[in-house]
Amino acid sequence: MAPHAPKVVAPDYKNIPHSHRxxxxxxxxxxxxxxxxxxxxxxxxxxxxxxxxxxxxxxxxxPEEDENDGQEGDDEEMYExxxxxxxxxxxxxxxxxxxxxxxxxxxxxxxxxxxxxxxxxxxxxxxxxHMLDHPTALRWTAKRLAKIPSKETMIQDMEVTNDSEHLPRFQAQTFMTNLARELTPLMKAHYLITRIKTMPITILRVYIHDSPYSTEASLATDSAHSSDSTKSVLFIWPNGSPFVWVSLATHLGQVVGDDSRHLRDIVTQAIPKAFSRSSSRYQLQNTNFTARSLSVLLAYRGPGKSNAAAGGWSIFADASLSQNTLDFITTSKSDAKDKITHANSGAPASKPGPGRPKRVIEETEAPEVKRRKEIAQGRFGSSAKPDDGHGLDRFEVRIDDAFPKIANAGHRAHQDMANASAADASSSQARRGRPSLLDRSAEEQAEVSASNDNDDIWTPDVRFTFSGTHVFAGVRQLVEAGVVDGEKMPGWMTGEVGVTIGVVKYGRIRTKGKVPGV
Structure with a gap:
């Protein structure tokens, strides 16, 4: 009898179902x-x-059999x-x-x-x-879902200026069908979308299976021979917000290879296509905001946070004012409390009963310290507090301002500047690894070169990186301690722009479009 021919498994166009093990x-x-x-x-x-x-x-x-059958096998099992x-x-x-x-x-x-x-x-x-148990385990990048302007569908009504009001409605079943249609010809994937009850977010997890087969055998084989790189991508939609958070599901020490990043980019590009229709096309725009904590993302890129309301402007966003914002009067509540405290301290202390009277603790705070705290309160408002739960762990900026001219500087000083500029250029070219988001693009390099040639100035490549558990809370403490001058400090050091990476020119973060960092 002839042996049976081996079963041929052909590539398919199916997604990986929930039941695959x-x-x-x-x-x-x-x-x-x-x-x-x-x-x-x-x-x-x-x-x-x-x-x-x-x-x-x-x-x-x-199995539903007689209890006498298979007793020997049950005795050998650790868990019955x-x-x-x-x-x-x-x-x-x-x-x-x-x-x-x-x-x-x-x-x-x-x-x-x-x-x-x-x-x-x-x-x-x-x-x-695990992500919900450890909300700071992953690093998230916030992107904005924006409508692509079209001449055919351009609205002539000048009163309608907010494009975020015309975002598509999020219908889970329709969205998942469109997303699978975009990704199925490119990869096999498993999809799970769920809404979290404890937080106002919706989570989408995509498990990427880089194989033409979607069987359990291919899953087991691919997992056994794969490298220590991540295969899943997580997306979060805050309720009522035009932002999308993207993150690779990784843990400490796990390698994120180029293949994983490439597959993540493919899924990210398919997200706006799944929302788009023939008459409405959407795209994901970068907001230059990256954070680890979910509470920080909800505070800066959550529901109702499509604008920048941090730093001193936070008093208008956290509903701490009892008066009309347009009729704002700079009367501090702390001054009234101080007056009440001084009035009570001046009154004689009454004896509550037998024994010594309670001593009134005299205020030993120096006027300079009190002045610095008032300046910090005015610059940071109700934000940048160590225990507010909105701590950013990293903040990077590049300074694009020209180096100030030195009086009575000769040709030698100019030549030293030129040599230093050439050294910076050579060092940036020799820098290895992935390019930084702060690296100047070709257009920015041409702009800097043209301004240097025309005005005979030098623009160095200066970068600042602030890192810690709560960056802006640390800056606020430095202002209160007198290390940083709170009156002369630029606004971007208070976090009022609402970005974690940016370019500073003329004392402000450069923006593209209507939203800072976009």
Whole structure:
């Protein structure tokens, strides 16, 4: 008898469904589950055992046979399989009520109840749960969804000037269908979109599978031979906001290769196409804002934050004023409180009862210190406080102002400047690695060269990088300490522009378009 011909698997144009499983020894599975806490693992297991998720989160259950059959096999198993979903759900409820270790729950999930494999839906929900448990674990880049102007659809009404009011409506099913239509000819991917109840955001996770096949065997083979690079991309839409946050799902020490960045760019370019229609085309514009904390993104690029309202202008954005903003009068509430405090301190202290009277703590703050704090309050407003939860960890600027001319400078000084400029150019050309966002483009270099030749000036390549847990809170403390002159300090040092990277010229951040940083 002739042997059977091997089964031929042809490439297809299907997406990876939720029910496709990865082996429990897969690198992505072990890495993701090992970062979750005990409470998160139990919560996820209960979520997977819900009736609406049982079709693509099937656990390993005991077969419906006689109890006498297979007793020897049950004795050898570390975790006895449950008979039904309800029984397994009760087990995890008992685990939630008693104390224990995280590894106990993780081993039961991977080696016991889901020993046959973890589905793509389970891996996606575990990754999103880790992101919510650690809101500062990833680095996010904010982009703005803007409408592409067209001459055919140009509105003649001059009263309509805000393009963000004409953004498309976010309908999840239609959007996912259009996105899959754009990406299916280029790659295989698994999609999961969910709305978070605890935060006003919607999360989209795309697991990129760089293979022409969408079978479980191809997933396992690709994962076994892949390098230590990320495969998933996360997108967040704040409710009622024209911004989209983009991030590669990585952890500390994980390599982000060029292939992963290229696949992420492909998905990012497909996002506005999925929103576009024949009469309305959209694009993603860079806002020059990058942060790690989700609370920071909600504060700067969240609902109602399409404009810059930081620094001293934050008093108009946080609803701390009880008066009309247009009829604003510079009367500080702190002055009234100080007067009340001084009035109370001048009154004689009454004895509450037998014993010594309470001593009134005299104010020992020097007038200079009080003056610096008032200046910091005026420059920063209600923002840039260490405990406000809106800390930016990095802020980079490039200074494009010309070097000031020196009186009685001769030809030698001019020659030294020219040599220094040439040295800066050669050092920038010899710089290795990925190009920085602060590097001058060809147009900017031509503009700088033309201004230097015409005005006989020199524009050096000066860059400043502020890093820390809360950059602008640190600058505010320096103003209060007298290290930085709060009266002469430029506005971009207060964070009022609302960007994390920019170019300063004539004391202001250069902008392109209507939004700072765009």
């Amino acid at each position: 990865l082996p429990v020894t897969d690198r992505d599975v072990v890495r993701t589950f090992s970062k979750l806490s005990r409470a998160s693992l139990i919560s996820l297991a209960q979520q997977w055992l819900a009736k609406k998720n049982r079709d693509f989160c099937r656990p390993f259950l005991a 399989p449950a008979r039904s979903h309800e029984e397994l759900l009760d087990i995890y409820k008992d685990l939630a009520q008693r104390k224990g270790g995280r590894k106990e729950v993780m081993d039961r999930i991977l080696e016991g109840d889901w020993r046959s494999g973890v589905s793509m839906y389970q891996l996606a929900t575990a990754e999103i749960q």
